[in-house]
Amino acid sequence: MSYKLLSEPIRKYIRSQGWEALRPIQAASISKILSTDHNYILASRTASGKTEAAFLPILSKTNFNEKGVQVLYISPLIALINDQVRRVEDLCKNLEIDVTKWHGEANRTLKKNLIKNPNGIVLITPESIEAMFVNAPYNITNLFGNLKFVIIDEIHSFLGVDRGLQLMSLLFRIQRKANKKFRIIGLSATIGDENYIHAKKLTGDVENTKVLLDRTKKPTIAKFKFYESESKELPLELLKDLYIETKENKALVFPNSRARTEEVAVKLHKISDRINGHKNYFSHHSSVDKEIRESVEFFAKNNQRDNFCISATSTLELGIDIGTVDKIIQIDSTYSVASLVQRIGRSGRKEGEKSVVCIYATEKWSLLQSLACWNLYKKDFLEPINTAIKPYDLLLHQLLSIVKQYSGIQTKDLIHELSENPVFEHISTEDIETLLHYSIEEDFLERIRTELILGLAGEKIVNSRDFYSVFSTDPDFKVIHSGRKVGQIPFSPQIQVNENLLLAAKIWKIKDIDHKAGIIEVIPAKDGKAPSFFGGTGGIHEEVRKEMLRILKSKDDYKELNQECKNILNELRFEFKNFDIRNFEADRPLITKEHQIILYTFSGTKINRSVSFLLAVSGYDVILNDNNSSIEIRTDSFAKAISDIKKNYEALDSHLEEKLIENDTLLSFSKWGIYLPMNYKIEIVKERYFDFKTAIAFINNMKIIKY
């Protein structure tokens, strides 16, 4: 049915592919996109043909003889653009439609050609759009003035994060400059029912955006194993078992950190060498050189026969095409259910195959958390997304970007443009004016009669290469072996001459460190320990913690657990046996010792963080262990501690101000927040780093259970 709606060249393409039938999401999107004017969110699992579901009807409907770029495809990753460009070119092969990559590593001559003759399809990143607004705003109208469709790939990766707000703002600004509406199609595999509203908001037109959903799920087989880890390194018994699990498979291993990713790749390779197994052990994460990573992806995608094992961080979580994988290994719990979904989705991609996952735990609480994530996975739970309501940091960033775009703008026009932008719909005009005045005081902006231009301090910020993105990264040291780059790592005190490090699945000895140039020279070595990398703070959602408590207090038996796991779970259950917990929302165990109490909150990271902060500013010695969600407080009276928390919550803003004056660590989540006036700094820290409202509600609602 849908097939008949397509234009003849597209039908010809479909026939030439030898497809038996259109996939459900494709059939649905073809008829809807062709017969309505709505925006759509296409949600269906990995490898279900979403790219074609978007492009087939769009190519069929669009007249590419018109001047200007007709279709803009936006991706969160360069690697994904490089993957998708081949598929899109293949689709366009007989249609005489130009396809152009536009990102920081794309060919400049081809970009120039596009500017001379704007047409066809462009694949781009949000940062490249930002850069175009700042450096060549005339190209926005020149290229995108006649745009018909925007496709946003992996749209879930933009939801609830600053980068998504930036993209939302940029889409509005293109729309405004083009003075013409284009349709938006978002693609995603992992998006919960509660979260569609956030995807709709991103389009700027909630009313007019519909969701097309294919809920079909692959059956998943899971098994759990337990090997207690006594040091930082993985137990040998675990590695031996892991070797047996993976040796005759195409396997992906997710060990959660870059250091462990290297440890797994090197040690499995060693075991395999000893008994003449295959040699295809790789590591894949942000510190491994890009070319090496690409060759690993190429190997996985293009070899049918050989088995392999790639040890990876979340770099292999998104849609980069690595072909079919038989088995997923997760070492210790993922930090979210969403992440578990993405990882499991990478196995059994062929029709009719099952997904297979093997989860190892090295610590009892990690086992409990893994099991909680798995239970929630089976229930189709995904963490709800929080979109910032008042993103003052992005407001400042976009304010500077817009002033540069117009190279001088009337104050009232600037206020108008900002207050019309749906990203800032909850920020008042008074707030925008306050920020404008502050920006003039700080010399970010300069007033010339009624017009605003960039001030000296503003020029310095906007004219930096670092301006285009809303996230920050640490400077890296290049790791070089005889002139060839192996990767790049953040500097840490353990990095010393003659020390060893693991990188790109190989062991290296450090021969020389050039601190000024940021270069580490290495030679191959026989033995070594993993480099340690620095990291920030993450967050576990309260639903995962509640599920952990529920498992702990239930008598449920899980067939996915091996005997060792069952024993460990029983040990944990025994520890909490005497706490009479009936209401999983409110009842929380409390252990009282001499001058010290331990509260198990079984709540989310942000709530734990907020409670601990209020205790600390009340003068208590507090240790937050977010690993088992416990808060240790030095005190004899918990009741007194609770009343102090409530008392100090009333003076929260001044406590936060005090900490923010000390240093900016509380603000490290926001790249542009450091330039804000104090009251807005406090606002964004309260909204995004903590969650005091929920924390206080939690405290008020909590019923302490002792034994």
Next chain:
DNA sequence: GACCTGCTGCGGGCTG
């Protein structure tokens, strides 16, 4: 107890 993401314009030197 983390992990990940992206990037201009200009000029100089080199290659074909």
